[in-house]
Amino acid sequence: MDNTLLALAGTTIAVAGTLLSPILSQRLVARAESNRFERQERAATTQWAREQQVVELGKRRDCYVTANSGYRRYRIELMKYLWLVHKGEVAVESRTTLEDARHAMHASFAEAQMVSSDAVLAELDSMTQTLAHSDMRIMRLEEGNAVPEGSFEEIRTDLLRANEQWAVMRGAMRADLGVAS
Numbered sequence: 474m475d476n477t478l479l480a481l482a483g484t485t486i487a488v489a490g491t492l493l494s495p496i497l498s499q500r501l502v503a504r505a506e507s508n509r510f511e512r513q514e515r516a517a518t519t520q521w522a523r524e525q526q527v528v529e530l531g532k533r534r535d536c537y538v539t540a541n542s543g544y545r546r547y548r549i550e551l552m553k554y555l556w557l558v559h560k561g562e563v564a565v566e567s568r569t570t571l572e573d574a575r576h577a578m579h580a581s582f583a584e585a586q587m588v589s590s591d592a593v594l595a596e597l598d599s600m601t602q603t604l605a606h607s608d609m610r611i612m613r614l615e616e617g618n619a620v621p622e623g624s625f626e627e628i629r630t631d632l633l634r635a636n637e638q639w640a641v642m643r644g645a646m647r648a649d650l651g652v653a654s
Contacts, residue, residue, distance in 0.1 A: 529588075534650055536587075537589070539584065540581040540584070540597060540646075542581070543578040544604070546577065546578070547577070547578040547604055548632060550574040551574075551607055552632050553567070553570075553571075554567055555607075555614075555632065558625075578604070590645075592645050593649050596642035596646075597642065599642075600639060603638060607631055614628065
């Protein structure tokens with residue numbers, strides 16, 4: 474009877490193994506497929522994140538180019554206008570040119586506010602205040618109602634000093650873009 478039970482147990486195990494083998498093998502294949510799918514998913518997510526970083530960097534670079542150009546143009550137009558005020562040769566066209574430069578600078582500043590880092594935004598804010606203060610003093614000088622420290626030479630000196638401030642602003646932009654100095 475012992476041999477019979479042993480044979481019956483062995484047969485039962487063999488039949489169970491034969492019946493369970495396809496199920497176990499299918500589970501192993503499913504697990505391997507699931508792992509492969511997860512690896513592909515992680516790789517795709519990583520690739521997408523890299524592409525997004527490149528796109529964002531391109532947007533910031535374009536924005537900084539526009540802002541850099543707009544601020545420089547406005548400062549140059551302020552200097553030209555100051556010179557015209559000093560010579561007494563202000564014309565409607567020169568005021569229009571200055572206003573166009575001011576509007577372009579404000580438009581580039583508005584765009585930069587949406588994409589720039591805090592460090593760059595602080596420099597842009599500072600430069601905006603400097604240029605707006607210079608513009609106000611030039612207009613007061615033109616009207617003959619100059620403010621203290623609002624003479625031609627003082628405004629001219631401040632606008633020339635703004636070039637140093639512009640260099641700091643440009644440096645912040647370059648650092649934000651990861652450009653080595």
